[in-house]
Amino acid sequence: MIKYNPKKIEQKWQAKWANSGVFNAKTGSKKKKYYLLVEFPYPSGDGLHVGHCRSFTAFDIIARKKRMQGFNVLYPMGWDAFGLPTENYAIKKGVHPSVVTKKNTDNFRRQMKSLGLSFDWSREINTTDPKYYKWTQWIFIQLFKEGLAYKAKININWCPSCKIGLANEEVVAGKCERCGTAVEKREKEQWVIKITQYADRLIKDLDLVDYLEKIKIQQKEWIGQSFGVQVKFLAERVEDFIEVFTTRIDTIFSGTFLILAPGHNFIDKHKNKIENIGEILKYREDAKNVSDMDRANEDKDVTGVQLKGITVKNPATGEEMPVWTSDFVLEQYGTGAVFADAHDKRDFKMAKKYGIPLRTSIKPDNETLAQKTKNLEECYEGDGTLYNSSQFDGLKSVEARQKIALWLRAKGLAENKISYKLRDWIFSRQHYWGEPIPMIFCEKCARLPGGQGWQPVPERDLPIELPNVKKYKPTNTGESPLSVISKWVNTKCPKCKGPAKRETDTMPNWAGSNWYFLRYTDPKNNRSLSDEKALKYWMNVDWYNGGMEHTTLHLLYSRFVYKFLWDIKAIPKTIGPEPYQKRTSHGMILGEGGIKMSKSKGNVVNPDSVVKQYGADTLRIYEMFVGPFDQTIPWDAKGVVGVRRFIEKIYKLSFSKIAPVKSDENLKKLLHKTIKKVTEDIELMKFNTSISALMQFVNGWHALEAGLNKKDLSDFLKILSPFAPHLSEELWQTVKIKGLCCSQKWPKFNEELIEKKRVLLIVQINGKLRDKIEVRVGISQKEAEKLILKSEKINNLVNNVKIKKIVFVPDKLINIVT
C-alpha cells in the first residue's frame, strides 16, 4: 500500500473518464433518459465559488447514481458569459471582453474538471458564441413578430453608476441590485416584452410541476394576482369617467373621495377644466423626483392636491366626491386611481390631514374596535359586517363583495377584473457586451401611413454579430456604446432597401439563459435552436437546481420564454407547457463565523486551494456532509480535516482489512443497511445523512479484526463512488473487476440481511424510560409483560401500584401507565 495521494489519483482518473467518454449522453438511446440540470454559471474572474461546488457536486452525485442505475443521463454545463463584470474588467485592463471571457471560462472548466464532476463536455455551450446567440436573436424576432416585443418610451430604472437601465426585478429596495447605487428614473425608448400576457399561465401551470413550495409561493407573490372589480366613477362637469380597480368593493358605500396617480392621463385630458392645473402639474413634477425608497417609507407624511373644479359620482351612493392626486397611488398598478375611504390606512391618513370627510361602512367583530372605527379614532382595514350600505346592510364582507359587484355590473358601472403586480419586462441594455437586438429602424417606412418603422433583421442574416471594436465604454447620455460605430449602425432597411439604422441597445444577461436548457439537447444545430427529435427525446428537464435569488428572475423569465416557444410550435407540443419538472434550491455557503464570503472581508474559500491541500474527494464529501443541502451554512476549515481523515481511513482499510473468503457476518449486515440508507437518502438529497451512514459503516469495519471480502468491498465502493469518485476508482482496481467503478451496476440491498432477529425493547413507566431489555423480534404483548416483570428494577417500581393500562408498540416499546 502506498500513501494516499489524491493529487496523483484524481488526475489519473479524470483523464480516464475523459478518454472513455463514459459521461457523454446519447440522444435516442433505448435506455430511459434522465435530464439533470444545474444553473450554468457566470464565469467571473474570481473563479468558481465553493457555493457552485455545492450544487454541482450534489447533482453530480445524483447523476452518477442514476447512471449506475441504468439511466441515460444528460448532465451538461456551459457559460452564461455576457454581462457587466466582464465588460468592466475588459475596459479597465484594455482587453477585449471576448478575451476575458475565454480566460475565465477556461479557468472555470479546469476547476470543474478538477472536482471530478461528470459533465458531458461534448455539449458545452457559451451564450457569447455567435452560433449560440444566433438563436437568442431568433427568439427575439419571433417575440416581435407575435407582438410580444414592443418599443416604448417609458420611465426606466437607471443606475447612474453602471450606466444602464434595469428591469424592475433588478431593483432591490430602490437600489441597483448589482452595485447598490440608488436608482434614478429616466425616460427612455426601450424594448419591452409582454410577459404580463402570460401572467395567469405562469401561475396556473405551477400546479403541473414539482417545485419546492417556497419557490411556487415566491413566484405567485411576485406575479401578484388579485381578483377584484373595476368600477366606473362618472365625472361631473366633464364628459368622462374614471375607472378604479378594487378588491374591496364591499367598502364602496364609504367612499368619499377619489385619488389619482400624479401621472394619470385624466389630468392631461382635462387640463382646461381643472382650475388649479398649475399646482397639479407642479405636484406631478415633484413626485417624479421622490425616489421609490423615500416614497415607500412608512413614516413619511402623505401629500396630495385636490383637482379643483372636478368631482365624480360614487356609483353606489350617487354622492358627489372630490378628486385628489397623491403619489402613493401608483400609475402602473390597476388603473392608477383609487377610491378612498375610512377603511384604508393611507386614505385615512390623507383625509385626516386635509380635512376630507370620511365615512365608515364595515363593522369589525370586536366591539371596542367597532366603536373606535365608527368614531374614526382608528382605521379598520379588515373584513366585517356592512352598515351605511343601504340594501347591503348586515352582509358579511365576503358575501357583500359578490352582491355589490353583481348589482353594479347590472347598472353597467362595474366589471370583474384580475390585476397583476407583474409588469412588462424591460429588455434593452445600453452596453456593449450583450446580444445585439436584431432590429432595424427605417424612417422612410415609419413615415408611410400606418407604417412600421422597426423591422426585424431577416432570419437568414442572423446572427448579427457584435462588431469587434476598441471602444465600448458606456456613455453618460445613456446611449449604447454601439451607437457611435457608424459603420455598424448604418444599414439597409430589409423592407424598402433604403438607408436605415440598427438598434444599438443590447439584450440583458437573462436573454441567453432563457432557453439554454433546450440547446444542450442539440448544441451544434445550425438550422434550428434544437432538433425536434432531440427535444422530444430529452425534454423536459427532470430536475433543475439553482439559487433562490433567481426565483423571480431567470426561473420566471425562462418559464415564460419556454411557454412562448411552445405556443409558436418551436418546441413540439407533446413536451408540455412547462420546461422543468422539478426544481430545488441549494443553501448558501457563508464564510467562517457565518458572514457572507467576500473579497473585502478576505474570507473567500478558493476550491483550488482545498483541492490542492486535501483533494477533490475531500472537498466534495465535506460540502455534502456539512449540513442539509437546502440550508445556509458556514464554512468550517476544521470539518474539512475530519472528512480527509474519513477518506484516509477507507484507503487504509481497503488494503489492510480484507477477508480472504467470507466477510464478517455483522459487518455484512451493516453494509446492506448502509446500501439501503444511501440509496434512499440520495434521492431525497439527504447527502449529509448518507455520508454519516457511510462513516458508521467505516467505523464498524475499523473496529473489527478482519473485515470485508472483495465482493462486499466492491459493493461498498459502488455506493461510495458518487461521493468520492476518484478514490473509488483507485480502490476498484484492488477488487479486480473489469471496467470503471462509475460504470458498474448500483448494488441492491438484501432485505433479509437487514432484518433483525433481536431488538432492544424500551420499557417505560408513565412515558419515562426505566429499562431496556433485549427480546426476539415479534414477541407478543403478553410475553413482553411477563419478561419485564421479571426485571427486579421494574418490579420494584410497579409493586403496590395499580396499573391502569399498558401500551405496547411491537418490537419497540412497552409503557406501563399507573
Added chain:
RNA sequence: GCCGCGGUGGUGUAAUGGUAGCCACGAGAGAUUUAAAAUCUCUUGUUCGAAAGGACGUGUGGGUUCGAGUCCCACCCGCGGCACCA
C-alpha cells in the same frame, strides 16, 4: 406590515409521535514518540452522587396524548422574500 423558513450540547448537526444528541468538529485523559505532528484507545448535554443510580434538559408559556424536539394555540428571537399593489 404581509408571506416563507428556522431556534436541539462548546460548534456543524441527527432523530416515520416512541431510548433526544447519530455522524463529525472541538476539548480532556491515556498509548506511541527523544520530542512534536500524525495515528490509536477512552471520556465528553447540565447537575446531584464515592458508586449504583437519580433529577433536569430541544427559544418561552399553555394544550392534545399512555408518550411531544416532532402535533395544536399564543408569544419571543433569527434568517430569507415582498412591500404605499388599492
